[in-house]
Amino acid sequence: MLKVGIIGSGFGMIGLLPAFESIKGARIVGVCTEKSTWRAFLGRSDLDAIAIAVPPRAQYEIAKTAIQKGLHVFAEKPLAANLAQARELLALAKKKRVVHGIDLMFPEIAEWRKVKELIDKKTFGALTHVSVDWDWQSGDIRYGRSSWKTKVSDGGGVLSFYFSHGLHYLEHFAGAICDTRTLFTYSPKSRNGGEVGIDMLLKFENGTTGAVHVSCNSPGLIRHQLVFICEKGVITLENKNAVVDNFVVKTYGERGEAIVNVKKDKTLKNEDERVKIVRKLAERFVDACAKKKRMRPSFQDGLRVQELIEQIRSKKKRLI
Numbered sequence: 001m002l003k004v005g006i007i008g009s010g011f012g013m014i015g016l017l018p019a020f021e022s023i024k025g026a027r028i029v030g031v032c033t034e035k036s037t038w039r040a041f042l043g044r045s046d047l048d049a050i051a052i053a054v055p056p057r058a059q060y061e062i063a064k065t066a067i068q069k070g071l072h073v074f075a076e077k078p079l080a081a082n083l084a085q086a087r088e089l090l091a092l093a094k095k096k097r098v099v100h101g102i103d104l105m106f107p108e109i110a111e112w113r114k115v116k117e118l119i120d121k122k123t124f125g126a127l128t129h130v131s132v133d134w135d136w137q138s139g140d141i142r143y144g145r146s147s148w149k150t151k152v153s154d155g156g157g158v159l160s161f162y163f164s165h166g167l168h169y170l171e172h173f174a175g176a177i178c179d180t181r182t183l184f185t186y187s188p189k190s191r192n193g194g195e196v197g198i199d200m201l202l203k204f205e206n207g208t209t210g211a212v213h214v215s216c217n218s219p220g221l222i223r224h225q226l227v228f229i230c231e232k233g234v235i236t237l238e239n240k241n242a243v244v245d246n247f248v249v250k251t252y253g254e255r256g257e258a259i260v261n262v263k264k265d266k267t268l269k270n271e272d273e274r275v276k277i278v279r280k281l282a283e284r285f286v287d288a289c290a291k292k293k294r295m296r297p298s299f300q301d302g303l304r305v306q307e308l309i310e311q312i313r314s315k316k317k318r319l320i
Contacts, residue, residue, distance in 0.1 A: 005030045067096050078161065102299060167305045173228070185199075245273045
């Protein structure tokens with residue numbers, strides 16, 4: 001039985017706790033929600049692993065200390081506040097031979113898995129172009145709140161905090177990104193100056209191209225759409241008014257438009273919609289700890305995302 005501790009008062013309570021406590025082979029032995037008590041919490045003798053949901057800069061400190069104690073670690077994205085921290089965490093995890101995972105959840109959604117299957121099987125020929133349109137208005141922007149999520153040096157800004165997911169899932173679908181051109185947009189509502197939007201052109205190593213529009217300052221609009229243009233058809237993946245729910249897969253080919261039937265992931269009563277997806281990763285993490293094997297996504301994936309973030313920021317262009 002893997003003895004797990006949860007660290008974090010926000011998503012730690014509404015996401016990680018219900019995900020891990022429902023898994024056979026894991027037992028929650030404690031929850032730490034106070035910033036000042038995590039060091040003492042990690043000193044408990046009944047811990048085998050921890051799952052963290054705190055800001056990136058704090059996560060780096062907590063994960064580093066936990067790994068040094070030989071604890072397995074399931075982390076949030078982004079892995080750290082900067083590239084150097086992410087590199088250090090991965091190197092330390094390898095040295096101490098602990099299991100490490102990260103909550104990069106979108107590829108785990110049933111409809112996303114179906115699209116990956118269609119692309120890998122080349123159902124409509126090879127993928128040639130992928131586009132992303134992702135719009136909503138975050139609470140920090142809507143209410144003008146000052147938090148780390150709008151502070152780039154702490155791992156905030158729409159690129160680091162939100163589109164860390166996107167950089168991971170783009171490479172999941174289309175392979176390694178080799179070049180980007182990005183415009184950043186800003187708003188006075190972002191209290192710590194972090195960007196609220198990005199528009200990006202991408203090139204992948206296999207020749208596929210991409211285009212991305214992401215905005216966390218789109219009042220009244222909540223949508224997440226991916227379009228995959230292939231040699232012999234088009235696949236779309238889209239939802240509205242949700243984070244991981246309500247996705248619909250459509251294809252367009254010689255026979256016209258078709259909706260692809262997918263067995264959907266089910267949300268339990270009074271459960272946050274994200275829990276059912278995080279649960280899949282948590283199950284994989286617990287299994288990896290029990291069998292002393294690697295899991296994916298891992299700190300390696302978190303580091304890759306951090307590398308891309310650093311590269312994009314190093315050559316960014318600003319739009320007022």
